[in-house]
Amino acid sequence: MTIAAEFIGVSQVFGDFTAVDAIDLSITEGKLTTLLGPSGCGKTTSLRMLAGYSTPTSGTIKIAGVDSTRTPPEKRGLGMVFQSYALFPHLTVAENVAYGLKLRRVPAAERQKTVMETLDLVGLAHLAASKPKKLSGGQQQRVALARAIAIKPTLLLLDEPLSNLDARLRVQMRAEIRRIQAETGLTVVLVTHDQDEALEMSDDMVLMRAGRIMQQGSPQDVFRSPANRFVADFLGYENFVHTAAGDLLAVRPEHLEVTAASTGGSDGLRLEGRIADVAFRGVDLLVTVDAIDASGARVRLISDVRSTGSDILAVGDDVTVSAAAGRLVPLAG
Structure with missing residues (x-):
């Protein structure tokens, strides 16, 4: 080189x-x-x-x-x-x-x-x-x-x-x-x-x-x-949460799932929250969820969800946000 x-x-x-x-x-x-x-x-x-x-x-x-x-x-x-x-x-x-x-x-x-x-x-x-x-x-x-x-x-x-x-x-x-x-x-x-x-x-x-x-x-x-x-924020990760130990994790909107409350897998990230906004963008929905992370801090999370044509997600709904362990990126700070 x-x-x-x-x-x-x-x-x-x-x-x-x-x-x-x-x-x-x-x-x-x-x-x-x-x-x-x-x-x-x-x-x-x-x-x-x-x-x-x-x-x-x-x-x-x-x-x-x-x-x-x-x-x-x-x-x-x-x-x-x-x-x-x-x-x-x-x-x-x-x-x-x-x-x-x-x-x-x-x-x-x-x-x-x-x-x-x-x-x-x-x-x-x-x-x-x-x-x-x-x-x-x-x-x-x-x-x-x-x-x-x-x-x-x-x-x-x-x-x-x-x-x-x-x-x-x-x-x-x-x-x-x-x-x-x-x-x-x-x-x-x-x-x-x-x-x-x-x-x-x-x-x-x-x-x-x-x-x-x-x-x-x-x-x-x-x-x-x-x-x-x-770097993560500049490259569009958007979602940042802390673990109970205080470690910072990032996850991209397309890797964050939103499901009915008390559902979703237990591996990786799993938080309970409430939908603050739903934006229709044609083939997908941009869903904003207010939640509390494992450290006790309030966080606002954004999920890019494939649109099904039905209004299954609405503002005010209690939901579970989750992401597989392999989708979580540890950050230095």
């Missing part, structure tokens, strides 16, 4: 605000790594430091094993796609893609060949002579990708690249970016606040909060074994 980039004790402080707090982070070559978390968690600041647009207050950033902490952006060999795409409106698609190559004084014939190969990779060779204003949002995003890829970057950095697209296009572009990454073998770092995007696209997922890394690992490992309550 080769490390493409590395943060060693990196911090970024703005006045009294610590945006990134002494993080250690390794980015594996040839993989797609996502920096995931809520607004203000430090993910974009981390990306900007990696790109060279911001210098760390302390710590070291290495690219391909070389200390690049104070290397200017244009000498890092990185490609970057911004949230706004930042295309030049007066240039054609081909001229936009050629821009970085031209700055690097790549000969015209080689430049033209690379531009067309890259546009073919993103499926836009037929629009080479078009201006950006003639393109859809998804097409503009592909041009921005092509421009970043054309220079054959050491790292491709993507800052919320799908946030300006509608839901259907976002799903399409997730698959498109994964295809391009797989075909080129590029090392990609993607910043996103969207958990579904990170889970679907990542080889490695880095979940951040308040400038610190909460957990790093494969999407499967992080999703199945969240390190703490913040």
Whole structure:
């Protein structure tokens, strides 16, 4: 496993605000790594430091094993796609893609060949002579990708690249970016606040909060074994209960069953409660139950129940909420 980039004790402080707090982070070559978390968690600041647009207050950033902490952006060999795409409106698609190559004084014939190969990779060779204003949002995003890829970057950095697209296009572009990454073998770092995007696209997922890394690992490992309550909550576990011994457990809504009072299995979790709300969502019901956990604390639990078309669950009903032992995830806190 080769490390493409590395943060060693990196911090970024703005006045009294610590945006990134002494993080250690390794980015594996040839993989797609996502920096995931809520607004203000430090993910974009981390990306900007990696790109060279911001210098760390302390710590070291290495690219391909070389200390690049104070290397200017244009000498890092990185490609970057911004949230706004930042295309030049007066240039054609081909001229936009050629821009970085031209700055690097790549000969015209080689430049033209690379531009067309890259546009073919993103499926836009037929629009080479078009201006950006003639393109859809998804097409503009592909041009921005092509421009970043054309220079054959050491790292491709993507800052919320799908946030300006509608839901259907976002799903399409997730698959498109994964295809391009797989075909080129590029090392990609993607910043996103969207958990579904990170889970679907990542080889490695880095979940951040308040400038610190909460957990790093494969999407499967992080999703199945969240390190703490913040990670579990961010990834949609929603239900948290304490045992009589004070241990904290999480369970996903789809794994929490709601049945008539005094029924349900005894293994795993089993609590008595009362339905506070029932929301019909077509194929399923979202049932909210007020209960008291084994520690004596009041808890509000959410169950995603398959709809049968009958009103068998109603507000005010006394019910049992339960989950199999294998569905309970112990948390550090």
